[in-house]
Amino acid sequence: MKRTHSCGALRDTDINGEAILFGWVQNRRDHGGCIFIDLRDRDGVTQVVFDPERTPAEAFKQAERARSEWVLGIRGNVKDRGTKDDGTSLRNPRLATGDVELIAQEVTVFNKAETPPFEIEDHIKTNEDKRLEYRYLDLRRPKLQRNLIMRSKLNHETRSYFHDNAFLEVETPFLVKYTPGGARNFLVPSRLYPSHFYALAESPQLYKQMLMVAGYERYFQIVRCFRDEDLRIDRQPEFTQIDVEMSFINQDDLFKMIEGLVFRLWKEVLGIDLKQWYPDGTFPRLKFEDSMRRFGNDKPDMRFGLEHVDLTELVVAHKGGGIGMLEPMAQKFADGTYRKDLPEEICKAMVVPNGHGFSRKDIDGLEKYVNGMGAKGLARAKVEGDDGAWVQSPLAKMVTDEFRLAVNEATGAKDGDLILFQFGNEARVHAVMANLRIHLGKLLKLIPESGSAGHWNLLWVVDPPLFEREDGGWAAAHHVFTRPHDECVELLETDPGKVLCHRYDLVLNGFEIGGGSIRLHDPEVQKKVFSAIGLSDEEAQEKFGFLLDALTYGAPPHGGIAIGMDRIAMLAAETESIRDVIAFPKTQRANCLLTQAPTLVTPEQLLEVHLKTIDPS
């Protein structure tokens, strides 16, 4: 018996022909006379009819015995589904093959099946641990099959696009030298060198730069990366990047190349023309500083408003505006402890239009939410009447009229609106307000809980600072080979916090789907960067010596980007978890419920790699 069609192939044009289908029993409906079996493969489902008047007795007996998930081969005649006696059609418009059915003539049972722990259907609700334990069954579900088929197309189009644009696909090592700083590495003990370890590559970053030095000019790779950090709904310990690096280009050239890729993927894989939103083929650019000010993070979801308003200057001008909690902060700006251009503390507000609909209980719920984010509370005020009075607000009794009116004006809040405030540590306020904005966006149904709702908002976030605060000093906010803006180079020594750099993130509907930079290839500037973060020449040499050496042998100007394939697939599949686009994902505690990895190993295995383990208790 040889298969002639997939289970999703038959159409009314095949009527009166013969077909042989192989697949799994999706469903069996026994009517005492007729038996219907829905046969499923990765391509679809076809209804097979066992009719005592048209099906040989031997095949009919097989249908009586068959059960869910048995693997069958069925030869039969393709027939129109016809009509009922009253003339209504028996065709099933919900099925791609619903115009036809297969009248079984011969059945081969390739395999029987245990009753699966859950049904192989999209609509069945099963907890994720069970799904992961029986992942090979979960993966039979049409939804997951669609996701992985789509992901395969993303891979294919990505390769095709880069080959069309003269890129070379080059593989790089997974077993690499441990590099301190950044993400935690997985360690792999060396058998040949006692006490020595490889690290699993957290990305091919340094290798792709060396490929540029080697003159390969255009490199890409769809590559697995490993990071031993705690997991999230969009993070796995091993994940896939589209890794890209180009020589002799500037930021605009790189953007153009990646924009072309995203346009192509959406067109070819999803059938969506992004030109309807981005007619000139480019994505908008938003300065990091503006993104932080308006949205509180560097990956804003701009499908909706609820923008933040920075009130720090007002707080300072009004010396706290009568609100005791704001006074220490105002004082520190006044006496010069805090710089206005690099504030350590800020005050932000967000206006909920017509927020009077929020009850005390609703707002307490919001406060509970932000407290979970590390906030100390949620100051709020409902604006009422033509004079903009604040009501239902703990601030109302303290606030001066001048400050209240100034805040109303700055935020644009008017009668019926609700203002929410956060103040304190800059990073904390941004983070809390950014999360609160998303939370409210979903609560107010400005964006869906998950998914695009048919709206793809793409942008570049550009020009972030090169350094971030750390323990009173400065640390590299990105990798240390990020090129500062030329006009900022002298600030490296005088005012590192003000140095901006050629780093960029690609953002889609509030998810960072890619990030990269133009690299630093001038050894003099590189030294100044190391110096600013307190890294000595020796330390730099120890950590990155091989790349620093490489850069001295004629490095071309170069830059690149890494794009998160899992996140793109997740967003494109309109699913809320990265696990739905990965065939064999791990749990949030990085367990594999299917194989039980990680496991203990025997003393002999440990001895071979020269390790002793310590009982954590």
Add this chain to the structure above:
RNA sequence: GCGGUGGUAGUUAAGUUGGUUAUAACGCCGGCCUGUCACGCCGGAGGCCGCGGGUUCGAGUCCCGUCCGCCGCGCCA
């Protein structure tokens, strides 16, 4: 590391102030049924209530510990 939430039949869930034999739906098994397509009807089997301790005459329910799933914070250059 921290916070939240959950773990009861194969699966998904309900289970009241602690109180008789722990429910339901789907699935499974058997019977009936010739047009269903998440078929329908009748019947049946199926339980370490995550695990370990404690309180109590009595624990699915209360307390302590622990393991696991999920969500978030920290972390992720």
